[in-house]
Structure formats: C-alpha cells, structure tokens
Amino acid sequence: MGGKVITVLSTKGGVGKSTLARFIAITANEIGKKVCIIDTCQNSSIATGFLRDRDSFSKNAYDWLIGEAKPSEVINQYEDTSIYYIPSDERIDDFEEWVDRKIPKPRQLEVLKTKIEPLKKIFDYIVIDTHPSENSDIVNYSIAASEFCVIPLEIDLDAKLAASRCVEIIRDYQNAGYQIDYGIVWNKVEITKGKAKAQLDKIKEELISKGIPPEKFIGDIRYSTTVSTSKNDGIMLNSVNNKYTQNVMNDIRNVSQKIFAQIGEVFSYG
Numbered sequence: 001m002g003g004k005v006i007t008v009l010s011t012k013g014g015v016g017k018s019t020l021a022r023f024i025a026i027t028a029n030e031i032g033k034k035v036c037i038i039d040t041c042q043n044s045s046i047a048t049g050f051l052r053d054r055d056s057f058s059k060n061a062y063d064w065l066i067g068e069a070k071p072s073e074v075i076n077q078y079e080d081t082s083i084y085y086i087p088s089d090e091r092i093d094d095f096e097e098w099v100d101r102k103i104p105k106p107r108q109l110e111v112l113k114t115k116i117e118p119l120k121k122i123f124d125y126i127v128i129d130t131h132p133s134e135n136s137d138i139v140n141y142s143i144a145a146s147e148f149c150v151i152p153l154e155i156d157l158d159a160k161l162a163a164s165r166c167v168e169i170i171r172d173y174q175n176a177g178y179q180i181d182y183g184i185v186w187n188k189v190e191i192t193k194g195k196a197k198a199q200l201d202k203i204k205e206e207l208i209s210k211g212i213p214p215e216k217f218i219g220d221i222r223y224s225t226t227v228s229t230s231k232n233d234g235i236m237l238n239s240v241n242n243k244y245t246q247n248v249m250n251d252i253r254n255v256s257q258k259i260f261a262q263i264g265e266v267f268s269y270g
C-alpha cells in the first residue's frame with residue numbers, strides 16, 4: 001500500500017496546474033491526510049504558493065533527484081499543517097540531461113518513481129506539479145510514477161487540444177501496462193455566464209466524441225479572484241468567510257474527493 005501519487009499536468013501553460021496541486025494538498029490536509037507536493041517546474045510556483053521566496057531554500061528538488069540531498073533536507077512543512085512540499089528552481093531543467101548521463105536507458109522512465117518510493121511510507125498523497133511541455137522527459141517520469149493524472153482544462157481551444165493530447169499520452173502508458181487513471185477538471189469556469197457554459201458544453205462534447213468517456217470529467221472549479229489573490233490573503237481559503245470563496249472551496253473539495261476515491265478504487269481492484 002503506502003502513499004498514492006497524483007500528477008497534475010497539461011501541455012498548455014496557465015490552466016491552473018500549480019493552483020490545483022496546491023488545493024488538492026489543502027483539501028487532503030482538511031481530511032487529516034499527510035501530503036507532499038513535488039514541484040518539477042522551473043517556475044517553482046508551489047513555494048511561492050505557500051508564501052515562500054523560491055530562492056530561500058538551500059537545497060531543493062534538483063539536489064534530491066540527483067542524490068545530493070536527503071528527503072529531510074528538501075521537504076518543507078507549510079506552517080503547522082500536514083502539507084509538505086519540495087520546492088524547485090530552474091536547475092530542474094538539467095535533470096533530464098543528468099538522467100541521460102547517469103541512468104541506464106531501461107531505468108530512465110522510472111527514475112522518479114524510484115525516488116518517490118520511500119516517501120510513500122511517510123505520506124498519504126504525493127502530488128507532482130509539472131511544467132507545460134509535451135516533450136519533457138520529467139513529465140513522462142511523473143506520469144510513470146503516478147496512480148492518477150489530473151488534467152486542468154480551461155474554456156479555450158488551445159486548452160482543449162492540450163487536454164486531448166494529455167489523454168493520448170496517458171493512454172500510451174495504460175496500453176504499456178501502467179495502472180494509471182485520469183480525470184479532467186474544468187477550471188476558471190464562470191458559471192453565471194450563459195455563453196461560457198455553452199462553450200464549455202461544446203468543447204466537452206467534442207472531447208467526448210473523440211473518445212474521452214463522460215465520467216472522466218470529474219468536476220468544475222469556478223473562476224474566482226480569491227484564488228488568484230489567495231497568496232496575499234492567506235492561502236487556506238477554508239478560513240475565508242465569504243460565500244463565493246466557500247463555493248470555490250467546495251468545488252475543489254468535490255474534485256479532490258473524486259480523485260482520492262478513484263485512487264482507492266485502482267488500488268482495491270489492482
């Protein structure tokens with residue numbers, strides 16, 4: 001058994017990967033689970049998302065991945081919560097080259113899975129935040145290490161293509177025997193606007209007609225400026241006493257609940 005690994009990915013930038021990774025951790029904390037986010041993106045949005053300057057860490061994901069730091073040297077706790085994270089910086093982009101030089105070809109794809117294995121004894125969930133690139137090996141290492149992939153999707157044609165591409169990539173892994181499931185999450189949805197709803201339905205229909213089963217759409221998260229300003233207001237939205245913010249938090253709770261339930265299923269049947 002042990003911890004389950006969730007990767008948040010999209011080949012499109014700005015769809016909400018880092019935000020969703022952070023909120024999955026916040027909801028896990030709410031239900032008493034211990035969670036660690038691994039940031040594999042050079043932007044290091046996870047650290048800033050938890051109100052830390054990305055340059056304030058002496059060691060980070062890269063040092064850990066290349067074996068020059070112990071997990072305890074790179075895992076940071078957010079305040080007194082059960083949320084932990086491994087920050088990143090631009091050196092993460094050198095990791096693929098390091099793998100090419102140091103790891104034999106047949107073991108390269110599972111390089112992250114192997115690193116994460118000991119963390120599964122400590123954490124209930126391990127969430128990987130990725131960067132928006134299709135040709136990135138580190139995204140492949142993340143998928144290969146995961147039980148579940150979350151694909152945030154905006155009402156936007158580029159995001160539609162990206163979601164469709166991500167599903168194709170995940171299916172390649174499933175066909176190769178990896179036990180991975182996935183879910184698509186609509187993000188930044190303006191539910192009060194009829195036009196946006198019609199566009200969402202149209203994109204969803206197109207994706208379904210391309211073979212993505214309707215049940216893979218695991219929830220909608222509405223657009224809220226509170227999400228983008230939460231870094232300044234304090235990140236635990238559950239303590240913000242405002243109805244719209246509470247609705248956004250509930251959207252996120254619904255999505256997280258589905259994800260957590262799905263990984264449970266994969267395990268009980270696998």
Ligand SMILES: Nc1ncnc2c1ncn2[C@@H]1O[C@H](COP(=O)(O)OP(=O)(O)OP(=O)(O)O)[C@@H](O)[C@H]1O
Pocket residue numbers: 012013014015016017018019020041043045130131132187188189221222223224225226227228229
């Ligand atoms: N539901 C939401 N409502 C309002 N703003 C949001 C929402 N989700 C994300 N955002 C904002 O959208 C921007 C992009 O989000 P985020 O950084 O999570 O995307 P990303 O996919 O990680 O981007 P990148 O590809 O650059 O890593 C951020 O400013 C974030 O605050």
Ligand SMILES: [Mg+2]
Pocket residue numbers: 017018019041043045129130131
């Ligand atoms: Mg990001």
